[in-house]
Amino acid sequence: MEVRGLVKHFGDVKAVDGVDLDVREGTVLGVLGPNGAGKTTLVRCLSTLLVPDAGSAVVAGYDVVRQPRALRRTIGLTGQYASVDEKLSGYENLYMIGRLLDLSRTDARRRADEVLERFSLTDAAKRPAAKYSGGMRRRLDLAASMIGRPTVLYLDEPTTGLDPRTRNEVWDEVRRMVREGATVLLTTQYMEEAEQLANELTVIDRGRVIAEGLVDELKAKVGGRTLQIRPADPTALHAVAAALAGAGLDGIGGATPDPAECVVNVPIISDEQLTAVIGLLGSHDIALAGISTHLPSLDEVFLALTGQKSSEAPADDDARENDQQYAEVSA
């Protein structure tokens, strides 16, 4: 997938303002950005739902503007809002899509059953999609995108508004699709999601790319997670910091005591370091009252990458609610 200088305006609003992207075959590109950054508009341009005002995009060898019909045979789209017919059962939705993709009746039936099985929806196959839980609906949506075995998948905020368990289910499915060779463009508001799924990351804000690179590179810039250690004895803050400093853990920027909160903050970039820190504290006989890890918020990511705050557009209440729900989950 090669995108060059893509522009899409809505009146005076430049929703996408000159975006370049490259996604290598069989990899996942995460597009990270706040609400209103232009992520959805970008996906809609690349999936032939919108015609860009300028620039070019070639997906799976097809030009999105000049060869939309051919392109539609190779792409699958799962949007933020489930794009299935809620009045139809899961099975009927998938059967219909099979028929629309020119499968014979028998093949459409078989493929629908196959995909239902794979997304653990066989038991719910006969129920109308409207009666599905949020996670089931999202899975059905992914299933619908998979019927035609697309080589390129667009996932537009696939887990926004989902609870953590359901979110993990969706992540597992995405990983599996990638293992099977799909090329994925994933938009998200969450650094954690990008970390979990993407190989490379493009950060966009106000329709422009503000940072790009391998996830690990960007993570190193942003600083990974912060481990917060609360010793049982509040006066032991410096002892904790000294113990960790003495240990010389690789890649740890240094432990900083925060007396106001009675915690020590330790930036970490891997799970091994988390284990090492805890082991070290144990060997120093330091009693702990609490320990927690925090991911950088989208704001912190933006601050670290660009030195300025993100331009989150005034979001509608729904999106905000989702954000909060998600923030609680990842905290």
Next chain:
Amino acid sequence: MSAATPTAPATKPGADEGRIGLRANLRHIGALVRRNALQIKQDPESMFDALLMPVIFILLFVYVFGGAIAGKGQQQEYVQYLVPGMMAMMGMNIAMAVGSGVNEDFRKGVMDRFRTMPIARSSVLIAKIVVEVGRMLIATTILLVMGFLLGLEIKGGILPFLGSVALSTVFGAALMWIFILLGLSVKTPQAVQGLAMLVLMPLQFGSSIFAPTASMPGWLEGFTKVNPLSNLADAARALINGHGAVAHPALITLGWAAVITAVTMPLAVKKFRTKT
């Protein structure tokens, strides 16, 4: 912004492979018709308008106005007058539901899925029309059964009678494009309903459907002469009752149907294609 696009990436040759052939197109329409039919099965209340409206309207009009128009005790004569006219009305009322249906569809994500699939975009709309024509025929059947129960007689022979059904179906299908266009143009299904009522009421009542136009003031009578619903009602009436001019009102009705389709269908398909 970037008018000068750097290094246009290589694309596969060919303008745009994957044009959709007629057979594939029919298969897609079939799959989408099935979808719309299953929706009705899932939500039987959506058939209320087609099933109950003809019953309620015919009873109301025959017994409330019938006596006043045809004379006390002469209701049956009024049935003979009213039922062909109401066939015209059924088409319009069912067509109105298409608009809110299309609007509703667009508010859900499923249209995005259809529009990213390798199918002709018009097939989604055509399937909708096929199903709605089916609903219209059901409504017409119920209307006619009610009519027969109330004493309707087919005086003009079976072929002209079928002709009257065909004429109102053709006109109703043409009207659907207007409502599809409306459904694609306004924000909510409620707005579709509201706007549609504004158009429907004067067209329905400013016509010869319910009462002969001779007693109306000159300007209104003039309006009924061009009103396609009047012409459709007159043609259907002449076909069923076996007397009166058929060709003139039928041609005006077909003319209207052709013009409406020719103007609104391309607009609706274009709107559907480019709707964001």
